[in-house]
Amino acid sequence: MSKSDYVIVGSNVAAVGAIDGIRRHDKKSSILTISYESLGSYSKAMLADYIKGSNSQWLEYRGKDYFKKMGVDCLFGRRVTAIKADKSVLTTDNGEEVSYKKLLLGVGGVPFKPAIKGAEGKELVFTFTDLFDAEKIREALPRFDSAVVIGAGFTGTEIAYTLNKLNKKVTVVELGDRVLVKALDPKSSEIAESLMKGEGIEFYLNDTVEEIAGSSEITGVSLKSGKFVPCQAVITAIGVIPNGALIKDTQIKFDRGLDVDDYMCTSVPNVYGAGDVVKATDITDGQKRSLPLWPLAFQQGLVAGINMAGVKYPYAGGLPMNSLKFLKVPILSAGITTPPDASYETISVSDPKGTFYRSLILKEGRLKGFVTIGEVDGAGVLTGLIRSKADISGIKTRLLNKKKIGLMQMPREWRNRIFTRRDETDYHD
Amino acid sequence: MKKVIIVEDYCIACYNCEVACVASHSRSEDPIKAYKREGLRGRTNAVVEVASPLAFSSMCRHCKHPWCMDACISGAIQRLDNGIVYLDEERCVGCWGCVVGCPYGAAHPNLDGERKHAFKCDLCIKRLDAGLNPACVEACPNKALLYDETIEVREEVRT
Ligand SMILES: Cc1cc2nc3c(=O)[nH]c(=O)nc-3n(C[C@H](O)[C@H](O)[C@H](O)COP(=O)(O)OP(=O)(O)OC[C@H]3O[C@@H](n4cnc5c(N)ncnc54)[C@H](O)[C@@H]3O)c2cc1C
Ligand code: SF4
Ligand code: SF4
Numbered sequence: 001m002s003k004s005d006y007v008i009v010g011s012n013v014a015a016v017g018a019i020d021g022i023r024r025h026d027k028k029s030s031i032l033t034i035s036y037e038s039l040g041s042y043s044k045a046m047l048a049d050y051i052k053g054s055n056s057q058w059l060e061y062r063g064k065d066y067f068k069k070m071g072v073d074c075l076f077g078r079r080v081t082a083i084k085a086d087k088s089v090l091t092t093d094n095g096e097e098v099s100y101k102k103l104l105l106g107v108g109g110v111p112f113k114p115a116i117k118g119a120e121g122k123e124l125v126f127t128f129t130d131l132f133d134a135e136k137i138r139e140a141l142p143r144f145d146s147a148v149v150i151g152a153g154f155t156g157t158e159i160a161y162t163l164n165k166l167n168k169k170v171t172v173v174e175l176g177d178r179v180l181v182k183a184l185d186p187k188s189s190e191i192a193e194s195l196m197k198g199e200g201i202e203f204y205l206n207d208t209v210e211e212i213a214g215s216s217e218i219t220g221v222s223l224k225s226g227k228f229v230p231c232q233a234v235i236t237a238i239g240v241i242p243n244g245a246l247i248k249d250t251q252i253k254f255d256r257g258l259d260v261d262d263y264m265c266t267s268v269p270n271v272y273g274a275g276d277v278v279k280a281t282d283i284t285d286g287q288k289r290s291l292p293l294w295p296l297a298f299q300q301g302l303v304a305g306i307n308m309a310g311v312k313y314p315y316a317g318g319l320p321m322n323s324l325k326f327l328k329v330p331i332l333s334a335g336i337t338t339p340p341d342a343s344y345e346t347i348s349v350s351d352p353k354g355t356f357y358r359s360l361i362l363k364e365g366r367l368k369g370f371v372t373i374g375e376v377d378g379a380g381v382l383t384g385l386i387r388s389k390a391d392i393s394g395i396k397t398r399l400l401n402k403k404k405i406g407l408m409q410m411p412r413e414w415r416n417r418i419f420t421r422r423d424e425t426d427y428h429d
Numbered sequence: 430m431k432k433v434i435i436v437e438d439y440c441i442a443c444y445n446c447e448v449a450c451v452a453s454h455s456r457s458e459d460p461i462k463a464y465k466r467e468g469l470r471g472r473t474n475a476v477v478e479v480a481s482p483l484a485f486s487s488m489c490r491h492c493k494h495p496w497c498m499d500a501c502i503s504g505a506i507q508r509l510d511n512g513i514v515y516l517d518e519e520r521c522v523g524c525w526g527c528v529v530g531c532p533y534g535a536a537h538p539n540l541d542g543e544r545k546h547a548f549k550c551d552l553c554i555k556r557l558d559a560g561l562n563p564a565c566v567e568a569c570p571n572k573a574l575l576y577d578e579t580i581e582v583r584e585e586v587r588t
Contacts (some may be wrong), residue, residue: 044501045524061504209431295500295530325524330538332529377537380441384532407487408478419435
């Protein structure tokens, strides 16, 4: 049996955050990271580039020598198959056992796959969440000219856009009444949809795929509305759910997401979790939910690592941040973008051409979220205002007036503190 | 760590910092060529904000915990051992994660040009290596920009 002080299952962004966190306070102890993927840390958010033809090294999130530089042992291409939390031992798919003092589960999410009639046994049905998926889609590219994408969220619209750029005819089917419902408000959804339509992507909203037609080769999909859309490939991109496969048969608490406390510790004292696998606190309403977003996975990993190294450091909660990275017109948002009830105030501005739009959501004078389209430089200032929970009633219209957002709009005292003093973004661990 | 300290009371909105920044981040290191031929207009890392009579030049604060780095999906942004938060424009894929993440609006999107990418202040890393001050600091005629320890550190020294 091999032994390591810290064992990390997963080697992506949550794992990298944790390694950074551990090494801030513990330079000596041994760290082992295990991932069934061969690339080590890579960017899932860049998978579209891979489908478009870039080589896999381009996806590497930290340089090849990152793990070595951090003094981390790697077991890549190996899947963990079981955890015995009572004995602090893991088993891998070649039957070897690894014991740990502290364990981090950074196993990410798995694609949510609805049961669709006719999906089984067809080759050109894909998901789009890891490098294996991207590889399969890339290899199959010469074999289809048209595709239906199920889901108009971030990954759905991204793969739709990518395939469209590769000259495929793409139709997106979405159960909800608008695109990118999690990240945008109705008006910005409409703008995003029309931008994508302008590129030649078709949308069926308020609809869903009931059956994939054809034998081994797909002929099309029939929709709930009765329509039939001819196509040769289908990609389900409805989202990811926390990956509970490893955790199900253990005493580690998992309920539609790994339960972690403020210190990213699970119900078992020496087992921690971070990233897409956990239910984390959403800063906007204090509720715990699965927030599968890159920056949050990094931050949670970092905080988990700091705590694993023995420094008690609470997680401040995550703020959802989104950027629609593929469109020519940039679209950014953070926090609550669609007000849940009448206690929220919405102010917005747009130009008639539809290339500039900004909306701010406030509650009791404090910024809770925003969307900005077209003009995005300085948008992070708004994100900072959400985090700082400062009363902005006095300056809110100024944040709409200016096209570029800047520190100019901030109270002088707040600004000068940043210019000269405290580094307020610091994790004071 | 030493940073560029911004003294807004002294800024007279002369834009010398912007010109110096562009020039020092250009191939030619010549402001006219940089603006006219290298297409670096609007590509300055130090940005003068003006609402007369108030003005100041703001740029990356090289945060100890950089939110821009957390958000960077490509690994283009990393905090170097010397504390400089460095954005490698070649690695950047233009996802604007840093733009939405930076609370000071100091990571900027370059939307034009052949390749989309973000850019931000690198504290003139090359000049520092050569023992010089950041270009904006050097160019400021009014000492509205200083390259110094932050007040926080200076206070710690005093107590
Ligand atoms: C196509 C796509 C585009 C995206 N774009 C964005 C974006 O623009 N912005 C954004 O914020 N987020 C984006 N995301 C989401 C973002 O990629 C995730 O939030 C992030 O990758 C989560 O990181 P993680 O480390 O928690 O998990 P993952 O990145 O999912 O990594 C999981 C790790 O666990 C390993 N693993 C799992 N099970 C086992 C096992 N049993 N044994 C061994 N190893 C195991 C895997 O090999 C992998 O290393 C995107 C996601 C996808 C799929
Ligand atoms: S770009 Fe912004 S978040 Fe990043 S180090 Fe600079 S000031 Fe901090
Ligand atoms: S725009 Fe570039 S530097 Fe900024 S977060 Fe995205 S990849 Fe990183």
